[in-house]
Amino acid sequence: MATRPSLTARLSLHQRAGGLVVPLLTTLLAFVVAGIVVLVTTGKNPLPIFRGIFDGTGLLWLVHWAVDIRTIAGTHDLYATEADAVAVAAINLQQTLILTTTLILTGLAVAFAFRCGLFNIGGQGQYLVGVIAAVVIGTNFAGMPRLVHVPLALACAGLAGAAWAGIAGFMRATVGSHEVITTIMLNWIAFWAGSYLFSIGGPLQSETQKSVPISDDVVESAKLHVLWGGVQGLHVGFLIAIAALVVFWAILNRTTLGFGIRAVGLNPEAARYAGISVTRSYFLAMAIAGSFAGLAGGVDLLGWQFRFGQIDIQGSDVGFVGIAVALLGRNRALGIFLSALLFAALLTGTSARNLDAEVFDPELAGNLTLIIQGLIVLFVGADLLILSAWRARRRLPRPWRRREAA
Amino acid sequence: MSAQAEVALANGRITFRPARVAGVVSIALGVLAFWVALPPRTTRSELVPVVLGLLGIAAGLFSWRKGETRLGWTAAMIALLGMLGGVLAAQAAVENLKVVITWSAVLAATLRFATPLIFASIGGLFSERSGVVNIGLEGMMLMGAFFAVLGGDKTDSWVLGLLIGMASGAALALVHAFFSIQLRSDQIVSGTAINFLALGITGYLYIDTYGQEGTGDLPEVPNVNLDWLSRIPPEGLGSFLEKSIGHLNLMVWLAFLTVVLAWVVMFRTTIGLRIRSVGEHPRAADTVGISVYATRYAAVTLSGALAALGGVYLSLGFVHSFTENMTAGRGFIALAALIFGKWRPFGALGAAMLFGFASAIAPRLQNVESWATYGTLFQALPYLLTLIAVAGVIGRSIPPAAIGRPYIKQ
Secondary structure, three states: OOOOOHHHHHHHHHHHOOOHHHHHHHHHHHHHHHHHHHHHHHHOOOHHHHHHHHHHHHHHHHHHOOOOOOHHHHOOOOOHHHHHHHHHHHHHHHHHHHHHHHHHHHHHHHHHHOOOOOOOOOOHHHHHHHHHHHHHHHHOOOOHHHHHHHHHHHHHHHHHHHHHHHHHHHHHOOOOOOHHHHHHHHHHHHHHHHHHOOOOOOEOOOOOOOOOEEEEOOOOHOOOOOOOOHHHHHHHEHHHHHHHHHHHHHHHEEEEEEHHHHHHOOHHHHHHHHOOHHHOOOOHHOOOOOOOHHHHHHHHHHHOOOOOOOHHHHHOOOOHHHHHHHOOOOHHHHHHHHOOOHHHHHHHHHHOOOOOOOOOOHHHHHHHHHHHHHHHHHHHOOOHHHHHHHHHHOOOHHHHHHHHOO | OHHHHHHHHEEEEEEOOOOHHHHHHHHHHHHHHHOOOOOOOOOOOOHHHHHHHHHHHHHHHHHOOOHHHHHHHHHHHHHHHHHHHHHHHHHHOOHHHHHHHHHHHHHHHHHHHHHHHHHHHHHHHHHOOOOOOOEEEHHHHHHHHHHHHHHHHHHHHHHHHHHHHHHHHHHHHHHHHHHHHOOOOOHHHHHHHHHHHHHHHHHHHHHHOOOOOOOOOOOOOOOOOOHHHHHOOOOHHHHHHHHHHHHEHHHHHHHHHHHHHHHHHHOHHHHHHHHOOOOHHHHHHOOOOHHHHHHHHHHHHHHHHHHHHHHHHHHHHHOOOOOOOOOOOOOHHHHHHHOOOOHHHHHHHHHHHHHHHHHHHHHHHOOOOOHHHHHHHHHOOOHHHHHHHOOOOOOOOOOOOOOOOOOOOO
């Protein structure tokens, strides 16, 4: 009787078989389908629309040293001077990278648990409790030195996320409740608890704006240092996310704990037989995963949002996008960086602020992004489909060659 | 049903089992402990709910000790909650309680909020009992909500709108089925993708079709007016019935019918036996000639159609319009109801009613100024209860054995 290979086992199959090719094919396929959707529904050529979205990401800024970016983007009538175009691209790129920061961390939260064979759908809830912890620390302790205040707030955000995910990890380890169910429940508990905390008359609601369900602003000493740009420019959180990628890699590949987590992920029975504590691995994997998502919440709040309200809770979905990031990134550090950049660029490029409404209605584009996300997750999950398509492509030329030989 | 009870039934006698009776009495005492402190009775002494609650807990524990493990525990917990609720309510101001609790209105609202949950959780029941996890219920509901509006608008008929909505949910479920059964994707991953897709597809088509104008005039699913209920004696009861269930939407009644049908199909027909066997032990089912793939395909597709009905009710039956992401997590509460109800039709119904009650009370709490913030917190209750349920405090929820595992035919 064939036993079902674990999820991670099948993902490692991907790596051997596909490497970079499968994610790239997946993404390409998703964009092609999205292009067809645009063509069928609006009758517009999708290529200029994708180019318009790309222009909005600010990624062209990276080549502004070499060429006049108005030439590539075709925006000579939009910007009088090259300097104007570069300045706008710089702001757009800052936004893309700020979102990349968040998505790297929420992607890590999903990926770390994945490597232990756990599916952490709770990134959103862990992110929210991280935000809440950062609000509590960030709006108090005015006058504390920044070098103490910022690390304290970020540490509390990470710990809050770890505790929230730890509940699911603990329940999985002790009574065996499935982490998918518990993390979904924890997401919604965080959602409503957060809505309560920021509601009018709620414990964390603003002292100054009594009629708005929103928190106070964080104090100056708790705001993250801005690396590039103005008030909501690229903050130091970007470096923290990069560091988190390294930490993620190091824990998994260079520590005994990480070895145990990977072993449990590949085969819990074998790991147990080898003397690795499966329950401990489950709990710690979830807690560490949660700390990444909690940190994402802290970095977002202290880096550019500075206050949080009911509307922000309802509009936030970075925890869910993190699932797509981790899946497309194959749960590897480098892959997560690249897929976080892709999704951040896509989301920034289709935002109402960055997408030229003449090119495409941003509201439609925002939903198109959701469709692309959905397709990518769908295709990534279908190893058989993508792999067989890839094999079929490689198999095709062979009969031709044989026929030529004959 | 236990062997003993079946013998009793066969003999045409009803045997008296103290443990079971004690369990039922315990639940009744727990409910009573809460009820006495609420309108119209509003007993102001905390002593009454405490005494009733303690008696209830004692009865529950007695039932537990005498062998009714699950019933006893559940009853004792209900009695404890009833006692706590009663004590809290006894301390609250009477006029505030009267604002929040108008029983006929609360019952009507509970039924309205429970209906979409009932449809979706019965949908989830079919999928999960066949061994396919369905966290895409939310997306399937959303499809139903939008396409019912689109279909109803274009055809100017609520019946066709309802059918088109169901078909759209079934179509999305078919995608889930294809990926998770045929391609053996991870079912959670596929379900996540389904939710993203539904959000994108409905949002895109909504903006593309209706733009900023909104959906305008739509055909509505009619209400069922039962005015004769008010003539039922005694007078208080008649008007209570008429106010609470006299003017409900047709789909509310349809939801209850669905539960009964689901129970009959699942536990009294061969089809149901096949679905369950495929979900518990697909290899064994395959060996006796049941097609695992066909059964799972059918179950998942049906699940999408039923979940979509929940969405149809939201858009055509309840708010009479569509807004982006209008299901707002109801698919996940339905999933919670299914788990809380232990993957059983009437269990899911009970859970959906309980969660519907929480949703019905929450906005009413906001009518009292000093309680307004708690209304929001109250919405977390269904999820918290489910979390406790899966932890195994109140009788463990055990999923179908083969759930989440793709089947590879040999």
